Every structure is written in structure tokens, then in C-alpha cells.
Amino acid sequence: MLKKISAMLVAALALTQLAAAAPAYAGSTLPQDKPAYATLSPDAASFMPDTLEADVNAGAPAAAGSDLAPSARSAVVMDADSGTIIYEKNSHAKLPPASITKVMTMLLIMEALQDGKIKLTDKVSTSEYAASMGGSQIFLEPGEEMSVDEMLKGIAMASGNDASVAMAEKIGGTEAEFVRMMNEKASQLGLKDTQFANPNGLPAANHYTSAHDIAIMSRELLKYSMITKYTGQYQDYLRKGSEKPFWLVNTNKLVRFYTGADGLKTGYTSEAKYCLTATAKRDGMRVVAVVMGEPNTKTRNAEVSSLLDYSFAQYANYPILKKGESMGTLSIEKGVQSKLPLTAQHNYSILMKKGAAAKDIRYETKWNGPIKAPVKIGDPVGKLIVYQGDKVIKEFPLDMPVSVEKAGWWKLFKRSSGSLFS
Numbered sequence: 001m002l003k004k005i006s007a008m009l010v011a012a013l014a015l016t017q018l019a020a021a022a023p024a025y026a027g028s029t030l031p032q033d034k035p036a037y038a039t040l041s042p043d044a045a046s047f048m049p050d051t052l053e054a055d056v057n058a059g060a061p062a063a064a065g066s067d068l069a070p071s072a073r074s075a076v077v078m079d080a081d082s083g084t085i086i087y088e089k090n091s092h093a094k095l096p097p098a099s100i101t102k103v104m105t106m107l108l109i110m111e112a113l114q115d116g117k118i119k120l121t122d123k124v125s126t127s128e129y130a131a132s133m134g135g136s137q138i139f140l141e142p143g144e145e146m147s148v149d150e151m152l153k154g155i156a157m158a159s160g161n162d163a164s165v166a167m168a169e170k171i172g173g174t175e176a177e178f179v180r181m182m183n184e185k186a187s188q189l190g191l192k193d194t195q196f197a198n199p200n201g202l203p204a205a206n207h208y209t210s211a212h213d214i215a216i217m218s219r220e221l222l223k224y225s226m227i228t229k230y231t232g233q234y235q236d237y238l239r240k241g242s243e244k245p246f247w248l249v250n251t252n253k254l255v256r257f258y259t260g261a262d263g264l265k266t267g268y269t270s271e272a273k274y275c276l277t278a279t280a281k282r283d284g285m286r287v288v289a290v291v292m293g294e295p296n297t298k299t300r301n302a303e304v305s306s307l308l309d310y311s312f313a314q315y316a317n318y319p320i321l322k323k324g325e326s327m328g329t330l331s332i333e334k335g336v337q338s339k340l341p342l343t344a345q346h347n348y349s350i351l352m353k354k355g356a357a358a359k360d361i362r363y364e365t366k367w368n369g370p371i372k373a374p375v376k377i378g379d380p381v382g383k384l385i386v387y388q389g390d391k392v393i394k395e396f397p398l399d400m401p402v403s404v405e406k407a408g409w410w411k412l413f414k415r416s417s418g419s420l421f422s
Helices: 002-021 098-114 148-156 161-172 175-188 211-222 227-231 297-314 409-420
Strands: 037-040 047-050 074-079 085-089 123-125 145-147 235-238 246-249 261-269 273-282 285-294 315-321 326-333 339-343 348-353 361-367 380-388 391-399
Touching: 074 211, 074 297, 085 211, 085 297, 098 148, 098 161, 098 175, 098 211, 098 227, 098 261, 098 273, 123 161, 145 148, 148 161, 148 227, 148 235, 161 175, 211 227, 211 261, 211 273, 211 285, 227 261, 273 297, 285 297, 285 315, 297 315, 315 361, 315 380, 326 361, 326 380, 348 391, 361 391
Parallel strands: none
Antiparallel strands: 037 047, 074 085, 074 285, 123 145, 235 246, 261 273, 273 285, 315 348, 326 339, 361 380, 380 391
């Protein structure tokens, strides 16, 4: 009897030692006997085990309801085309966002470019105030000029606080006015968890947002396909050809080490901890994953990789409209343009579980009416309604792609006179 008990204790001890020796993968449910690929940590010259890509044929990499980002204070994963939330954890918690703030800054820059208010070749002068920003920077000197294109590189890749303020002053006239525009845009997007106090994310009172709101902002930013030219580039130079060239290396190392990743923005302060809004595209499906409050860059990148892997393994897009396809003509009362032909500004699709039946799907556009000038870029003007059979399965808000000012009295008079004799 004593021999049997002794044998059982030895066996139990062996199992305990075996379990202790097994490797751990942060945020992963992968079998422990699978090897990990080594990739460079984003902010240090050390190696980290990266989450393996899930085998699509093997089913879900994590059971429904599992915590896919156990170390994050807050997380969300969203399909970029449809806006459908795939996974969320404390997604509406109001937290300091650090440099993820710059997603909204870049969104307003993209809108200004789209609206013709600025051009990529425009020169941006650096004020003493902009040059005084600490933290991440591209070391702008007071009075130094760079093009909008170069400033965007500095913001997207190097997270330049100085470049962010310089662009804020270029677009808004003052930083304070630009911050007002940021909060106005947040309100326009229906964001309930967001309040901005600056354009760069340096610690400030009443400066907060949520993983959910960051995902919405990121999705809006991605509607400007040009942005990934900046956020997806791993390295480049500023002041190239000068005596002091500045080497840019993207703070988001996933753009180099995760297949399909091409953005968007990292963030860190001692208060916010490590944050990331990441996007990747595979097989025509684009996903946005946001984590906030991660303990370090290794865990942050591993958990974001796990969130992206899960999404690509489990879901696929069913296309509704492709970017550039006609969406009809919008009538604008008393506008400089009375008729505005509209095309899809990005792809429209619905998210479906892989293997789910996709049949009897149709759509229609419904415009708010009447639309009266002036109308600003981003103002809601209608919706795209998707049906499966007779059931509404998705509604997409339709926004103004450009601003349309109110026409002067003479133009309106000629227009009305012309209609009398036509």
C-alpha cells in the first residue's frame, strides 16, 4: 500500500515539473508543443515569441467568450469595412490614449487634404511652441519648414509631437482651435467616451478616449487609403540630402513582422502604459485591433497579433459595393453645386462567419432630405441599407465626401432664371 502511494506521489511530482517547464504564450491558446517565431521587440533590441498564425481549417484559435487580450486594460477588434465588432473587453473604459491621439490628428489632416484646404506640397512652418514639445519628436527647429507630406511621415512613423502641433497650427490657426475641431469631429462620429486636450497625446487633464472610440476613429482614417502609405512604411528619411538627415523607423513594428499589417499608431506614457491601434488586411478583409494599458511592448504586440489571427481565422467579408462604384446623385439645395455625383469612398461589405450561407443579399441607398447648403465634409447625408431577404442586416451611414458652400444670390438667381426658360 505504501509503495502504491509513493508511486502516485512521484508521478504527481513529475507532472507538476513538466507543467512548470512548458513555455507560456501571452494571450495565446496555441498548443504548447508548437514552436514560437522570434521577432524583434518594437522598442528594444531583444527577441520575443510572436503569436503564431491560426490555422483556418483548425477552427477558432480561442473559444467564444475567451479573454483574447488578458493583459490589456481595454481592447476591441473591429471589421474595418462594416464596423462590426468581433471582440471587445472593457471597450468603453475612458483611458489616457497617449500617442494614439494622433489618429484623430491624422484624420483631420486627411480631411483637409480631401477638401482642398491644404496640399501635400504645402510648406508648414514650425512655431517656437511646436518646436518645444518633448517626448517623441522629429526635432523641428523654430522657423524650420517642412512639407505636409514630410510632417505626415514624422507623425505616422516617428510619432512626432512637434510635427503634430505644427500641423495643428497649420490647419486650425492655433492648437486650441485644432483641438476644438478634434472634439467637434469626435461628436460628429458619435463618440461618447472621448475628450481631447491636445493633438499629440502628451499627458493633460480631461484628455481621454476608449478602445471603442479609437477603433471608430481608425476606421474613419482608413477610408483615406493614402494613409497606409505613411503608417505602413517601416523606415524612411526626413531632411534627406541635407547635412542632418533624420532616419525614421516606424514605432509600430508589426508593419514589418505581421503579414498584412500596414498601420496604424502606437502610444506610451507612464500613465497610459503601452497602447496600439493596429490594422492588417488579408484576402480583401481589413481588421482594426485596439489595446490600451498593456504592461510592455512584447505583450502588447503578442496580444494584438492574437486578436488579428482570431479575426482572420473565423470571419470573411461579403462584398456589397467596391470603392469607386456609383451611389447615385445627391441634390443640394442652394449649394454651389446643386447636384453631386457620389461614388463609394471605400469598400462596403458585411462580416460573416466563415462557412455561413450568403444568399438573397441586396442593398438600397436612402438619402436624408432635403440636403441644404452649406454642408461640411463628414456630415451625414443618408444611409446604405443591406437586406438578406426582407430582413435588414446592416445599415451604413453615408457622409459628405467634400464640403459644399452655399451659393451666392446671383448664382441662385441665374439658376432659377434658367429653370424658368428650360
